[in-house]
Amino acid sequence: MKLRLLLPVLLMLAGMNVAAWHPRPRRPIIRVPWQTVAAGGAAAGTVIAAYKISDGSEQGMKTVAREKPEVFAEHLSAFPRTLSWAALVLLVGGGYFLWRQYQNKEKSNQTERKNE
Numbered sequence: 001m002k003l004r005l006l007l008p009v010l011l012m013l014a015g016m017n018v019a020a021w022h023p024r025p026r027r028p029i030i031r032v033p034w035q036t037v038a039a040g041g042a043a044a045g046t047v048i049a050a051y052k053i054s055d056g057s058e059q060g061m062k063t064v065a066r067e068k069p070e071v072f073a074e075h076l077s078a079f080p081r082t083l084s085w086a087a088l089v090l091l092v093g094g095g096y097f098l099w100r101q102y103q104n105k106e107k108s109n110q111t112e113r114k115n116e
Helices: 001-013 035-067 069-115
Strands: none
Touching: 035 069
16 A cells, blocks of 8 residues: 555656556456356366266276276176167167158258249
8 A cells, every 4th residue: 555655656756647657447358248157167167077077987997997806897898788779879869860850851842842
C-alpha cells in the first residue's frame, strides 16, 4: 500500500504525468461462457480419472500375475472370448444402423419421386 502511494508522489515531484502511470483496469482477453469452461473441466476430469483407473488396473494385474500366476492365466484366457463377443455386438449393431440408414434414404427418395 505504501508503494502504491509513494510512486505517484515521486512521479509528481519529478514532473511526470501521474494519470498516465496508473494502470487501467484489466479485461479478459477472450470472453468465454461458463458452459465452455465447465465442459473443459469435465473433459479434463474424465481423462484424469481414466488414467488413474487404468494405472490401478495395471498395478492390480501385475500383483495378481506375481502372486497367483494360475489365476492370472485363467482370467487372461477368457479375455479373447470377451473381446470377440464385444466385436460381434459392435459389428451386428453397426450393420443394423447402416441398414436403417439405407431404408430411410430409400423412403425419402421414393417420396421425392412421388411428389414430382
